[in-house]
Amino acid sequence: MALIEPVTSPQRCADKQDIAARFSAAAAKYDALAGIQHIIADAALSRLSKMGSTGNIQGISALDIGCGTGRNTAKLINIWQDVCGMDLAPGMLKLAQANYPFIRFVQGDAEQLPWQSNSFNALFSSMALQWCDSPDKVISEVHRVLQPGGCAELAVMVEGSFPELNQAACKTGIPLSLNTLPAAEYWLDVICQRPWLSINQEVVNYTDRFNDIISLLKSINGIGASSQTDARQRDPLTRNKLQAVSQAIAQQSDGTLFNTYRILHVSLEKPL
Helix, strand or coil: CCCCCCCCCCCCCHHHHHHHHHHHHHHHHHHHHCHHHHHHHHHHHHHHHHHHHCCCCCCCEEEEECCCCCHHHHHHCCCCCEEEEEECCHHHHHHHHHHCCCCEEEECECCECCCCCCCEEEEEEECCHHHCCCHHHHHHHHHHHEEEEEEEEEEEECCCCCHHHHHHHHHHCCCCCCCCCCCHHHHHHHHCCCCCCEEEEEEEEEEEEECCHHHHHHHHHCCCCCCCCCHHHCCCCCHHHHHHHHHHCCECCCCCEEEEEEEEEEEEECCC
């Protein structure tokens, strides 16, 4: 039993229900396809561990926001005694609970965290917050539920991601329905509007490599991370269109295709 009980979860909007449904459907295959996501999460966990090694992390309670299959939540147990995972997608939570029955998982929305103020000593989130409508609401909630003296480690995909696909779409005129993301500067501006004892940030590009365009697109669509636009409302990507996109992407001499994620890593400490 977790030491911290969630309050009643808020009603989710239709768009978020769509996001939850897509990630739920992708839960079973998520970990197998999310190689780059795991690398990003491990980098964020490393940053969090370094914060702990300097004595900045105290207390026993931690929350993983957008926990997915629970892989990262389980790793937080190495630092905190009482760990909870939260996700919008019930399919992800069902798998996470089956994978890690000794951890408590809760359904919830990062823009309306279902806990009272000052509930956690630490917050962690990797590759989830970019799906929220309002960075301002997200950071406000992070600050609210974090206890005084607590720490937060966030990894958020930002504007500048998927430059190879975006350039190929522009060259070919073939729409790929890629999501529009806020810039890192926007997130940082929102963060700086709250009182923090310290803010440590860096923007890092992570590049994934694929043998063909099908594998590249599957790495995005297969984990539920495609655009919110209804696929039935888009022109299908025919074989000829896929070939055109593939040829428009800058390739290595061996034909390898690149797909780059631009990630804002930010470490936050709330004043006492």
